[in-house]
Amino acid sequence: MWAWLLRRIGQIIPTLIILSFMIFGLQQLMPGDPALILAGEERGDPLVLQQIREELKLDRPIVEQYLYWVGNVVQGDFGFSWRIRMPVTDLILQKLPVTIQLATMSFIIAIIIGVPLGILSAVKRDTATDWAANGIALFGISTPNFWLGIMMILLFSVELGWLPPSGYVPLWEDPVQSLATTIMPAFVLGTGVASVLMRHTRAAMLTALSQDYIRTARAKGVSEKSVIRRHALRNALIPVVTLGTIEFGRLLAGAVLTEQIFTIPGFGKLVVDAVFNRDYPVVQGVVLATALIFVLLSLIADILYMAINPRLRQA
Amino acid sequence: MRGVLTLLALLAAVAPAAGQPLRIGLKDDPDILDPTLARTFASRTVFIGLCDKLFDVDDKLGLVPQLATGWSWADQRTLRITLRPGVTFHDGRPMDAEAVRHSLHRHLTMQGSFRRGELTNLQAIEVVDPLTILLRLDAPSGAFLSQLSDRAGMILSPAATESMGREFGRAPVCAGPFRFVERIAQDRIVLDRFPQYWDAARIHIPRVTFQAIPDNTARRANLQAGALDVAMQVEPDDVPALRRNARLRIAQAEELGYQVITFNIANGPRSRTPFGQDARIRAAFEAAIDRQAINQVVYGGQYTPTVQPVPPASPYHLRAIGPVPGRDLDRARALLREAGATTPVSLSLTVPNSPDLRQVGEMIQAMVREAGFDLRLNAMEYASGLAASNRGDFEASLTAWSGRPDPDGNIYHGAHSRGATNEGKYADPEVDRLLDEARAETDPPKRLALYDAAWRIAIGRDRSRMYLWHRMNITAYSARVRGLQAHPDGLIRLQDVRLD
Numbered sequence: 067m068w069a070w071l072l073r074r075i076g077q078i079i080p081t082l083i084i085l086s087f088m089i090f091g092l093q094q095l096m097p098g099d100p101a102l103i104l105a106g107e108e109r110g111d112p113l114v115l116q117q118i119r120e121e122l123k124l125d126r127p128i129v130e131q132y133l134y135w136v137g138n139v140v141q142g143d144f145g146f147s148w149r150i151r152m153p154v155t156d157l158i159l160q161k162l163p164v165t166i167q168l169a170t171m172s173f174i175i176a177i178i179i180g181v182p183l184g185i186l187s188a189v190k191r192d193t194a195t196d197w198a199a200n201g202i203a204l205f206g207i208s209t210p211n212f213w214l215g216i217m218m219i220l221l222f223s224v225e226l227g228w229l230p231p232s233g234y235v236p237l238w239e240d241p242v243q244s245l246a247t248t249i250m251p252a253f254v255l256g257t258g259v260a261s262v263l264m265r266h267t268r269a270a271m272l273t274a275l276s277q278d279y280i281r282t283a284r285a286k287g288v289s290e291k292s293v294i295r296r297h298a299l300r301n302a303l304i305p306v307v308t309l310g311t312i313e314f315g316r317l318l319a320g321a322v323l324t325e326q327i328f329t330i331p332g333f334g335k336l337v338v339d340a341v342f343n344r345d346y347p348v349v350q351g352v353v354l355a356t357a358l359i360f361v362l363l364s365l366i367a368d369i370l371y372m373a374i375n376p377r378l379r380q381a
Numbered sequence: 382m383r384g385v386l387t388l389l390a391l392l393a394a395v396a397p398a399a400g401q402p403l404r405i406g407l408k409d410d411p412d413i414l415d416p417t418l419a420r421t422f423a424s425r426t427v428f429i430g431l432c433d434k435l436f437d438v439d440d441k442l443g444l445v446p447q448l449a450t451g452w453s454w455a456d457q458r459t460l461r462i463t464l465r466p467g468v469t470f471h472d473g474r475p476m477d478a479e480a481v482r483h484s485l486h487r488h489l490t491m492q493g494s495f496r497r498g499e500l501t502n503l504q505a506i507e508v509v510d511p512l513t514i515l516l517r518l519d520a521p522s523g524a525f526l527s528q529l530s531d532r533a534g535m536i537l538s539p540a541a542t543e544s545m546g547r548e549f550g551r552a553p554v555c556a557g558p559f560r561f562v563e564r565i566a567q568d569r570i571v572l573d574r575f576p577q578y579w580d581a582a583r584i585h586i587p588r589v590t591f592q593a594i595p596d597n598t599a600r601r602a603n604l605q606a607g608a609l610d611v612a613m614q615v616e617p618d619d620v621p622a623l624r625r626n627a628r629l630r631i632a633q634a635e636e637l638g639y640q641v642i643t644f645n646i647a648n649g650p651r652s653r654t655p656f657g658q659d660a661r662i663r664a665a666f667e668a669a670i671d672r673q674a675i676n677q678v679v680y681g682g683q684y685t686p687t688v689q690p691v692p693p694a695s696p697y698h699l700r701a702i703g704p705v706p707g708r709d710l711d712r713a714r715a716l717l718r719e720a721g722a723t724t725p726v727s728l729s730l731t732v733p734n735s736p737d738l739r740q741v742g743e744m745i746q747a748m749v750r751e752a753g754f755d756l757r758l759n760a761m762e763y764a765s766g767l768a769a770s771n772r773g774d775f776e777a778s779l780t781a782w783s784g785r786p787d788p789d790g791n792i793y794h795g796a797h798s799r800g801a802t803n804e805g806k807y808a809d810p811e812v813d814r815l816l817d818e819a820r821a822e823t824d825p826p827k828r829l830a831l832y833d834a835a836w837r838i839a840i841g842r843d844r845s846r847m848y849l850w851h852r853m854n855i856t857a858y859s860a861r862v863r864g865l866q867a868h869p870d871g872l873i874r875l876q877d878v879r880l881d
C-alpha cells in the first residue's frame with residue numbers, strides 16, 4: 067500500500083516536468099511579441115523594446131528562459147505579471163477560492179438536477195417523462211453559456227432586480243451576498259454539466275436495470291423502490307462518479323465566457339486575459355496550477371478507489 | 382426568525398453610513414497603476430481620480446493649471462512652472478518643487494519608463510524655490526507642455542516611490558482627489574475621497590470603484606440593473622436603446638484619436654506590390670470607399686468621417702484641406718487606368734478581430750471591388766496583428782490611435798520616417814523636416830501651417846495612410862449621477878460629480 071502510494075506520487079514528478087516543457091513550448095509558438103504589446107504606442111522606439119526585453123529576459127535563449135522560470139517555480143516563485151506587476155502566486159491565491167466556490171456550487175446544482183432526472187428518465191423509459199427529461203438535457207447541452215447568462219441577467223437583474231448582475235463577494239465577507247453574486251453563473255455552468263450527468267446516469271441506469279441480479283431481485287419480490295435505489299443505482303453511479311470527477315476538474319480550470327459575462331474574477335478570465343496580453347508568467351503559472359489540481363484530484367480518486375475496493379490493495 | 386430579521390435590519394442600517402460610492406464600469410482591466418510605467422487607456426481613467434497632474438486639458442483641449450498655478454517661457458528652451466501652495470500627497474507629505482523634480486526625474490530615468498519618450502526634450506530640472514521649478518529643454522518644443530497634462534505630468538509622493546520602487550503601482554500615493562484603497566486584479570479598484578485634497582470642496586463622492594466588464598452587453602445590463610452608476614466606452618449601436626431609458630443619460634464627446642488604414646510602402650517584400658509602390662492606385666482605393674456609408678451602417682452615424690489625424694475640436698484641425706470627399710467610382714477607375722494597373726488589383730487588408738471592425742472590412746471589400754480591387758480580409762487578434770505589422774507582414778492594415786491633445790502626438794508617430802508607429806515605413810525628407818520644425822515651433826499659426834504642408838505631401842500626394850473617422854467616446858450613466866461631463870480625452874473628471 068505504502069510502496070504503491072510512493073510510486074504513485076513519484077509518477078507525478080515526471081508528469082509535471084513534461085507539462086512544464088509543454089506549457090513553455092506551446093507558448094513560444096503563439097504568434098505575437100510580448101515586448102511589442104507591453105510597449106503599447108511606444109513600440110516604435112527601439113530603446114523601449116530593448117529595455118523591456120532585457121528586463122523580462124526575453125533577449126535570452128529559450129533554454130535559459132525556461133531554466134530560469136523552472137528554477138524559480140521550484141522555490142515557489144511563479145514570477146510576477148508583466149502587465150500589472152502583481153506576483154503570480156498572489157493572483158492564483160486570489161482567484162482560487164473564487165473558482166473553487168463557483169465550481170462547487172455549479173457541481174452541486176449539476177448533481178441536484180442531473181442525477182434524479184437521469185434516474186427518472188431511465189425508470190420511466192420511453193414515456194412522456196423520459197422525453198421531457200431528454201428535452202431538458204438537450205436544452206442544457208445546446209444552450210450557449212453566454213446566451214443563457216445574458217438572458218438571466220436581463221431577467222433576474224434588469225427586469226426583476228432580484229440578483230446583482232455581476233461582481234463577486236467572498237464567502238467569508240458576506241455569505242448571503244456571496245451566494246447572490248454566484249448563483250446565476252453557477253446555474254449557467256451547472257446546467258451544462260447537469261445535462262451530461264443526466265445522459266450518463268440514464269445510460270448507466272438502463273444498463274444496470276437490464277442485469278440479471280435486478281431480475282433476480284424483482285423475482286424475489288423486492289419492492290421496485292428498493293430495486294432501483296439499493297441494487298441498480300449503487301452500481302450505475304460508479305461510472306457517473308468517475309465522469310463527475312472529470313467534470314469537476316474542468317469546472318476548476320475556469321469557465322471563461324461565464325466569468326466574463328458575470329465579471330467573476332476567476333481562473334478562466336485570468337488566463338484568457340493573460341493569453342491575449344502575452345503575459346507569459348501568468349499563463350505559465352495558472353496552467354501549471356490547474357494541471358497540478360488535476361494531478362492531485364486523480365491521485366485522490368485513486369486513493370479513494372483503494373479505500374473502497376479492497377481487491378486493489380492486494381495488487 | 383424575528384431575531385434574524387432584526388439582525389438583518391440592523392446590518393442594513395449600519396452599512397450605508399459611509400455614503401454611496403460611485404461605481405464606474407470600464408471596458409478593460411487597467412494595467413499597472415504607476416504613472417511612470419502605465420500604458421493603457423483603462424489605467425488613465427483610474428489615474429484621473431488618483432493622481433493630479435501639473436496641468437489638465439479642458440473640453441476645448443486648452444491647457445489649464447492643476448498642481449501648477451501657471452507657466453512661462455523664460456526663453457525658448459526654459460520653462461518656468463509655479464506650483465500650487467498647500468498641496469499634500471495622500472501620505473500627508475507636502476507636494477513641492479522637490480517632489481516635482483523627483484517625479485520628472487523618475488519618469489525620465491526609471492528602467493522601463495513609458496514617459497521617457499514623452500519627456501525626451503527635457504535636459505535639466507532645477508528647483509528655484511519650494512514653489513517654482515525650471516525645466517530646461519535641449520531644443521525649443523511646442524509639444525512639450527502638453528505632455529505635462531497627461532501621465533508625464535503626474536506628481537508622485539517621493540517617499541512612496543523611494544520606499545516602494547517598482548512596486549509603487551500596487552499602492553500608488555499621489556495628490557489626486559481620491560486615495561488608493563485596494564485592487565483585486567480583474568475585479569475592482571477602490572478609491573476613497575482624500576479629505577486634504579487641495580480642491581476638496583468640489584469632491585462630493587466618498588468612494589469610487591472601478592470595475593472592468595469587457596462584455597458590452599453585460600456592462601450595459603449592469604448599468605440598467607443599477608449595479609453600475611457609470612458605464613464607459615459604450616458601443617455606438619447601444620445608444621438608441623439607452624436614450625429610450627428614462628433612468629439613464631448619455632454623455633458623448635469626439636475622441637482625440639482616429640481610425641486609420643496604414644499602407645505598407647517600404648516595410649519589407651510585401652510593400653513591393655503595385656499597390657505599395659504607386660500612390661495613384663492607393664488614391665483609387667481611397668476614392669472607392671464611402672466613409673460616411675460605413676459610419677452609418679456600422680456605427681449608426683455616431684462617428685465623424687475624416688481625412689486627417691487631428692479632430693475638429695482641436696485648434697490644430699487642418700481646416701484648409703477641405704471637407705471629406707464622397708465616394709467617386711469613376712475617379713477610382715480612371716486612376717487605376719492612369720496607373721496602368723491590371724485589374725483586379727490584388728490586395729490584403731489586416732483587420733482586428735472584433736465584430737465591428739470585421740464588418741468595416743467587409744464593407745470596404747465590397748466597395749473597392751466595384752472599382753477593380755480584389756480585397757482579401759485577414760482578421761487577426763491584437764497581439765498577432767501587432768507583430769505582423771511591425772515586421773512588415775501586411776499590405777494594408779486597419780488600426781487606430783488613441784490620440785493626444787497636442788497635434789504632434791497625433792501626426793509625428795505615423796508620418797515621420799522615425800515615427801513610432803510608422804509601420805508602412807513611409808519616408809520623405811521634406812515631411813520629416815516639416816514635422817521636426819512643427820515640433821519645435823511654439824507659435825500656433827506657424828505650427829498649423831507646417832502641419833498643413835506636411836499633410837499635403839504625406840497624405841495628399843503620397844497617400845501613405847488613409848484616415849477614416851474620429852470615434853466617439855460614449856459614456857452612459859444613471860440619472861442619479863449629476864454633474865458628469867463628457868471630455869474629448871474620454872476620461873471622466875470626478876470634480877463636481879454628485880450622486881443623488
